[in-house]
Amino acid sequence: xxxxxxxxxxxxxxxxxxxxxxxxxxxxxxxxxxxxxxxxxxxxxxxxxxxxxxxxxxxxxxxxxxxxxxxxxxxxxxxxxxxxxxxxxxxxxxxxxxxxxxxxxxxxxxxxxxxxxxxxxxxxxxxxxxxxxxxxxxxxxxxxxxxxxxxxxxxxxxxxxxxxxxxxxxxxxxxxxxxxxxxxxxxxxxxxxxxxxxxxxxxxxxxxxxxxxxxxxxxxxxxxxxxxxxxxxxxxxxxxxxxxxxxxxxxxxxxxxxxxxxxxxxxxxxxxxxxxxxxxxxxxxxxxxxxxxxxxxxxxxxxxxxxxxxxxxxxxxxxxxxxxxxxxxxxxxxxxxxxxxxxxxxxxxxxxxxxxxxxxxxxxxxxxxxxxxxxxxxxxxxxxxxxxxxxxxxxxxxxxxxxxxxxxxxxxxxxxxxxxx
Numbered sequence: 001x002x003x004x005x006x007x008x009x010x011x012x013x014x015x016x017x018x019x020x021x022x023x024x025x026x027x028x029x030x031x032x033x034x035x036x037x038x039x040x041x042x043x044x045x046x047x048x049x050x051x052x053x054x055x056x057x058x059x060x061x062x063x064x065x066x067x068x069x070x071x072x073x074x075x076x077x078x079x080x081x082x083x084x085x086x087x088x089x090x091x092x093x094x095x096x097x098x099x100x101x102x103x104x105x106x107x108x109x110x111x112x113x114x115x116x117x118x119x120x121x122x123x124x125x126x127x128x129x130x131x132x133x134x135x136x137x138x139x140x141x142x143x144x145x146x147x148x149x150x151x152x153x154x155x156x157x158x159x160x161x162x163x164x165x166x167x168x169x170x171x172x173x174x175x176x177x178x179x180x181x182x183x184x185x186x187x188x189x190x191x192x193x194x195x196x197x198x199x200x201x202x203x204x205x206x207x208x209x210x211x212x213x214x215x216x217x218x219x220x221x222x223x224x225x226x227x228x229x230x231x232x233x234x235x236x237x238x239x240x241x242x243x244x245x246x247x248x249x250x251x252x253x254x255x256x257x258x259x260x261x262x263x264x265x266x267x268x269x270x271x272x273x274x275x276x277x278x279x280x281x282x283x284x285x286x287x288x289x290x291x292x293x294x295x296x297x298x299x300x301x302x303x304x305x306x307x308x309x310x311x312x313x314x315x316x317x318x319x320x321x322x323x324x325x326x327x328x329x330x331x332x333x334x335x336x337x338x339x340x341x342x343x344x345x346x347x348x349x350x351x352x353x354x355x356x357x358x359x360x361x362x363x364x365x366x367x368x369x370x371x372x373x374x375x376x377x378x379x380x381x382x383x384x385x386x387x388x389x390x391x392x393x394x395x396x397x398x399x400x401x402x403x404x405x406x407x408x409x410x411x412x413x414x415x416x417x418x419x420x421x
Contacts, residue, residue, distance in 0.1 A: 099142020103160035304346035321388040332360030
């Protein structure tokens, strides 16, 4: 079953899931209490209607458990419906066992306490009204308990109140803890979504500026591309100047190639058509581009044999994410006068992992996440890791960092279900 959206993993869904477990506990407890009172204590209870009520509750418990595994959302009115059915079932059993004089009548308060942690004020008032009407009905109409006619009836009532207190305390403590934990997870998830939205907004702003800059750069690059060959023809005998002009011409062509790749990347993103390529061809293209960008780097490649048959359904952003990680590793190694960068590609269960290691000073254990636009490098823009992390999240993967004995390691983990054909 696909993962539920945020609003379905908490709120009414969390309450309905808690009620499902609570309902199972109630069925076991009610069955045990009825049988103990009838067979051990010898009370004259109407067993057939009591057992029929418990059986109906068991059938509803099966239906509710099946319902929670369905993809459609759980709304507040449905959670209130579950509470209403549970309240009706409990009231039915209390009707045949003393009504409001039964020491277990305070169990009607449990749904109200659980609702207060997950539902709106209007829904809580509706649940309280249902419980109040049930209590009022049990005060007016009920079948008296047989222990009222016995000499030790009051002592048994006090014992029942003590048992009810223990049961209610355990139920409220355990299930309210579960609901409170669900609420805390919801708050953490909302915070993560907010941070991702702010980061993606910053990336979008940078991408918009980059598109405008690319459009404006095309004109001066075309001008230089036209003038540089003419300047070389005008000074054919000046060797050093000719070499400099040739280098400038190569750099201009490289800039034009980068601009064309940016346009192609944007078109691929708009078309939503992933590139289908073998993992070997994908790595060859990435490493060839990296060697052009960082010719001084010494790249050590280690590819697991288990990955040779993988065909990637590669989105355009994955190549840029891997290049950013390699480039950052080269910068980190350079801080310790090393040019070594290691790339290990392996397959673990249903995951494809890219592990990029450097021989630099490692990460500072500040515990603070990377902020878009902030970097510790003098010549960095501070967006490489943010872009790589955004790509990993978009592919349902993760990007983690850790220090090693020789430097640091960035691990990009992607589910094969998302990136492989």
